[in-house]
Amino acid sequence: MKRILILGAGFAGVQTAIELDRVLPRQSAHEILLVNDQNFFLFTPLMPQVVSSYINPRHFIQPIRDIRGRRRFRFRRDTVLSLDLSARRVNCLEGPLDYDYLVLALGSVADYFHVPGARDHTWDFKSLEDAVVLRERLLDLCEHADHTSDPELRRRLLTFVVVGGGYTGVELITEMQDFLFHYVVPRHRGIAPGDIRLVVLEATAEVLRGVHPNLARYSCRRLDAEGIEVRTNSAAVRCFPGGVEVSGGEVIQAETVIWAAGVRAHPLVESLPGAHDRRGRAQVNEHLQLEGHPHLFVAGDSAAALHAVEAPQVAPVAIDHGSLAARNIAHLERGTPLESFRYAPTGMLVSLGMNYAVVSIGGLRFSGYFAWLIWNAVHLFKLVGFKKQLQVALDWMLGSIFPRDASILRRPVRCKICSGGEEESARAAPTTRSAGP
């Protein structure tokens, strides 16, 4: 029996497994094995709403075995450690796995652009754990800020800097603004609106690159109206405990600096032989095969398809890659011609917090409340499973009517920022990531 091994159960990997189930004949002698280090699928667009306590993280992740249903593929929760292409073997934490076809869909990791201190002194925003930990961090700092009598310290505790003015950075900071001003301020008697400072640092001349200029301008006006400082042409050049230095020499004192400045390919993909682009993505041919390895496909954030228009690292592209890799494996098995990747932009949706968004779909552009309704409808529709759709819709509804659930589940640790030492609470947080002071 031939084994088709799919590494990574994100947008690309899950789609590959689903499509393989569809295109391979029922009676075919193939084992489809999907491997991922977590047993759920993460719908990343809703992650900023975890930080603002708008939705419960359990409500938008989907156990992979539930997605599978009656489909043929098997799932194994395991961590991939290394690849041996000549032996067609993948080494995982739980042991080696041989393959006949391999689909690499391991996603991406944060790119720190060699900025000193960025890896060690900023908070990542890539995984669900990052979002959960960041939410607790935000609430924790609000608790400390509420009772400190030192206004300068309060201001430092409540200054949040997001490095990167792309979709992720903007969606995150607007969610945080919403939460801080509409939930935290009315409920924390020691915190006034003027104590909170929210800053977006963007190295280039514009935020939301790729968005239509009219919509980008609208977004900047919106952020400005919400009191969010948008600093363009302002790269973070050094990060350190308690702040960030901006190009030009200015130092912003902030206890929380979040890194949303860009991503690069997964390290295992960067280690593949052959050419890579500037983001470390493996350059694959138009069929998504690695040159010299026709049985190895790279899909999603880690793939740069040669001979195709450069596609952004977004979910729709990953889904298209996944489908294509599956169909091309079926073509190889049948001996029929392979299909090529064609990038077709599907549109763009950016949430700007409660009641505002910018959307461009099929040549039509919307901003404001109507765009926000479209944003909600599209993301609800794209969530996998009726139960999840219902849970998220209820979270949104209840979150608009009732106060958000701002409970911190961890017991407090001594705040070293307040007592003048180096801070340690992030290390005590339940995260496996190294990021954070």
Ligand SMILES: Cc1cc2nc3c(=O)[nH]c(=O)nc-3n(C[C@H](O)[C@H](O)[C@H](O)COP(=O)(O)OP(=O)(O)OC[C@H]3O[C@@H](n4cnc5c(N)ncnc54)[C@H](O)[C@@H]3O)c2cc1C
């Ligand atoms: C906060 C955030 C918000 C985003 N918002 C949007 C949005 O609104 N719209 C949009 O289109 N795109 C958005 N994106 C981008 C989108 O999520 C990615 O483009 C997409 O997830 C790429 O799909 P993928 O399958 O390549 O990788 P992923 O979906 O990241 O999947 C990779 C999988 O590999 C697993 N994995 C990694 N390493 C290992 C290992 N060693 N062993 C086993 N498994 C491993 C991971 O756990 C993960 O499940 C967002 C991304 C983030 C981080």
